[in-house]
Amino acid sequence: MAGTARQREGGGIAYLFILPAVLVFTLFYLWPALNTILSSLFTWSILAPWQLADPETWRFAGLDNYAEVLTDGRFWNAAFNTAIWLVLFPILATLLSMVLAIGVWEVGRAARAFRTVLVLPMTVSLTAAGVLWVLVFNPDFGVLPAALGVFGLDGATIDLGPLHLRLSDWLSNPGTLELGFATVNLVNLSAIMPAIWALTGFGVISFTAGLTAISPELIEAARVEGANRFQVARHVIVPQLRAATIIVAVVFVIYALRTFDVVWVTTQGGPGTDSEVVAILLWREALAFFDSPSAGQATAIAVLLSAVMVIGAYPYLRSLLREAPE
């Protein structure tokens, strides 16, 4: 009985200790989330905002904002472009960072120098990375058109089945990929490239941490068994990087879902809406279309986006909770 009482007392103190964190969470995370969900049920604009404490501002819309969003072709265009990000960015960035991390790990003594070079772009904000790549793509003085020009490829067109690639006009019309049910505008890839360049360093760091945890004996044993470098990487190293791969991939998936900055500074979602992603559409609905009472639709988009993000992050959250000490 005394032990139970002590435990109860300890439990009370424990709640006291977590109270500040709960308050911060409630004030800065839970309340804004609830407020956003509530506001998505009303019609309002940024200049005539919905306010919970002022019933005069309430124009109840129920689920109309969600219906409006989900039946709007523009939303599905943005969702499709976000899906392109969701597929291409995590796969390319994860693969590239894994290959680079393993490659750098293999070079031995010079590894630190290579790793530093790979991680350096992480020190640049994504906005700055986007601006740098706009210069890289510039048709008059950009590095990419100049490099392609050396090989006589600047402005070349490549037609490979459903792929129609133009090695020019990188930020407006570098071509399309016909999927049958939809057309992928490759201008999205022009916005994805700066993000890969800037964020691959994160993957390299994560995979390097995973690599250092692999037992050298395991690799040595595989080599003794006659496995070559590729086989060691394929059958020993990569499986051992499973946890790091999940973390890196989930972080990149979350970034892909909420991407805004790098798209904004490279293409502004254009030309037209060819590279408009959901986060940019949300911003436009709330702020650029300020004369339309569409902020409720913007918050509906935010709620939908958050729901997808939570589902996307679930494997990561589950792995974190599994690893948490009892």
Place this chain on the structure above:
Amino acid sequence: MVLALIISACTGGGTESAGDDQPTGGDGDLSGSISVVHAWAGAEGEAFQSVVDGFTDANAGVEVDLVQVPFDDLNSQMIQQFAAGSPPDVVSTLPGLIHSLAAQDLLLPLDDVWDDWVEGGEYSEAFRTIASHEETAYGVFFKGNINGLIWHRNDTIEELGVSVPEDWDAFTSSLDEIAADGTYAPFAVGAADVWVPTQWSDAFLARTAGPEVFNGLIDGSVGWDDPAVVDAFTQLSDFIEGYWPDDALDVGFTDANCAWASQGAAVFQNQGAFVNLTTPANCGEELDPETDYTFFEMPAPNPEFSDVHFVSGDLFSVAKATDNPDAATAFARYLGSAEAQAIWAELGGFIAPNATTDPSVYPTENDRKAAELFTSGTAVYDLDDAIGGEIQSVEREELASLIGSGDVDAFIQAMVDVSERVRSE
């Protein structure tokens, strides 16, 4: 709302007016500080600073805190600040933004200021209408601009033997010859900046469909599927197909301007009068306006509308929430005065909308020619800036799509859809 400006040649040549009796530079009794948001950077930012210095010199007790916001972000940033209840005291506005903010009672009425100006002959009622929402003035004009000017380097057109075209056919004939020759691109176009394509579309609309249709689009009395509108955008699309560079959407205004001005890569560019000032600043101080480059107004595709000019202008408004309404209003009054406008006009690339500004202040023949055009014939005000909001945003996006695809029907349909939706709310 009628935005047609029928402005007779009413520049007063510096004549005195009743409005001149009003304190513009200041009475010295004002104090405190005011924050002023504007969109000019580089040479234009320096010119505006000179104008502001004129105010602070006359009002030593007032501190003016200037904040520069990129033009493309101005509307959204101001909306956020006004919505948050912490707007700047004085803000650079366009008619569309004035309507949005005034409709929510967020701007200070400036009718007293306008009464003096109109009475004194400094501005016409037409200008007042543009600066008003529901017949109350909420903005002051500061900087005028005339657009649809075809700028060219004198040495290039001399080399090519191109003369100033008298009409549309002569213009397109010259362009055909330039395109066939292949030494130079006909035009440099920086359409990556979203406002650049509207410089073209407004010029085509004004001088193909005419002022009635143009202003009808602004007030909603004419639909985007009106045959005259469809015809104007079809002609624009054909023109883009024929004479624009393929990489127009990948190049911004400054790069295109310099590709034309300093590198001589293209013969022409279609821009407003302001490039007279920004070209040397951006592309090389050795470039001399007038000696090196000048302009002619784009011939009218429809000769019936040869005297229709497409103008724009920068206005300023005072936030109702200002803590210092006296200084903020005095500053707005100062910006609309001939005294303030002459300071920038002397530096070039500026048209003073105040009719009492002395024409001799313009430093180059280019500036004088532009100022004369501004006050001649029938003028229509920049379409998307006048409409603002979602229609403006969608028009800019759809113009980029039109440039890429040439699909006029898709453009018209998108504009019909957004216009009907916004106007029905």
